[in-house]
Amino acid sequence: MTVPKAEPQAHDRRSLHERIAADLRDDIMTGELPPGANLPSTAQLRSRFDASNATVQKALQLLKEERLVVGRAGAAVTVREHRQRTIRPAGSLTPAAPGEPSPWLAEAAEQGTDARITLLGVTETVPPADIRTALGLQDGETAVLRSQLLLIDDEPAELVKSYYPRDIADGTPLMEPHRIKGGTATLLRHLGHEPHRCVDRVSARVPTQEQFEALRLPGSLPVLCTLRVVHAADGRPVEATSMVKAGHLYELQYEFGPE
Known part of the structure; x- marks a missing residue:
C-alpha cells in the first residue's frame, strides 16, 4: 500500500517585524496585554523573537500606526485604553x-x-x-x-x-x-x-x-x-x-x- 506523502508545512513569508507585530497584536486582542499594560521591553522582545533592535522597533511602529499602542523611543510602550x-x-x-x-x-x-x-x-x-x-x-x-x-x-x-x-x-x-x-x-x-x-x-x-x-x-x-x-x-x-x-x-x- 502506498502511503501518501505529508503535505509540506506552510512557511510564514512575512518579514520578521510583521510576524513580531502579529504575535503582539494577538496578545493585545486576547487580553494577555490588557489596556494600560506595558509591552515587554525592547531587550525582552529581542530575546523572545531573536531579532535586532531595529526590527523590534519596526514592529512596534506598526502597532502604533494601528492605534493599538502608544509610546516613544526610549520609553515604555503601552496598550491603548479602548484599544478593542x-x-x-x-x-x-x-x-x-x-x-x-x-x-x-x-x-x-x-x-x-x-x-x-x-x-x-x-x-x-x-x-x-x-x-x-x-x-x-x-x-x-x-x-x-x-x-x-x-x-x-x-x-x-x-x-x-x-x-x-x-x-x-x-x-x-x-x-x-x-x-x-x-x-x-x-x-x-x-x-x-x-x-x-x-x-x-x-x-x-x-x-x-x-x-x-x-x-x-x-x-x-x-x-x-x-x-x-x-x-x-x-x-x-x-x-x-x-x-x-x-x-x-x-x-x-x-x-x-x-x-
Missing part, C-alpha cells in the same frame, strides 16, 4: 426612548467615549447584488441609500451604508439629508415596520479603496464586514445595512440560548 471595542448587535434593534439618542451613541457614552455620527449622503441608487438579494429587489431596481461614518473620540470607527425599499422610504425622513433622531429602528417603528428580527452575515475582507480611506486604515489589515438584514414582524426585509470596521480594533459579541 466589543459590539453587541442585539442592542441595535432596540428603539430609543423619546428624546434619547440612538442605542449606539448611548452605549458609547456609557463606555466613557465621545461618539458622533456624520451623515455622508442620502441618494437613490441601484444597490450591490447582495443588498438587492437581501431586500428582494429586481435587477436595476433602486433603493434609498443612507451613508454614515461613525466616529469615536474623533477616530473613524465604522463605515455604514443602509438601504431601504423605495415604498418604505418615500416621503419619510429616510429620504432627507439629516440625521434621524433616535436612529432608524425608532423611525421604522413609527412607520409601522417595527424591527422584529435581524440576520447578520459577517466576513473578513481586504478593504476597498473607499473603506481604506474612510477608516484611515494604517496598512493591509483586513476589515470586519457585517451585512445585516432587518425584518419586520410579517417577515418582510425593511432594511439592509453594510457595516465595515477595522478588523484589528473590533470584535462582535452574540448572545443566544435555547429556544
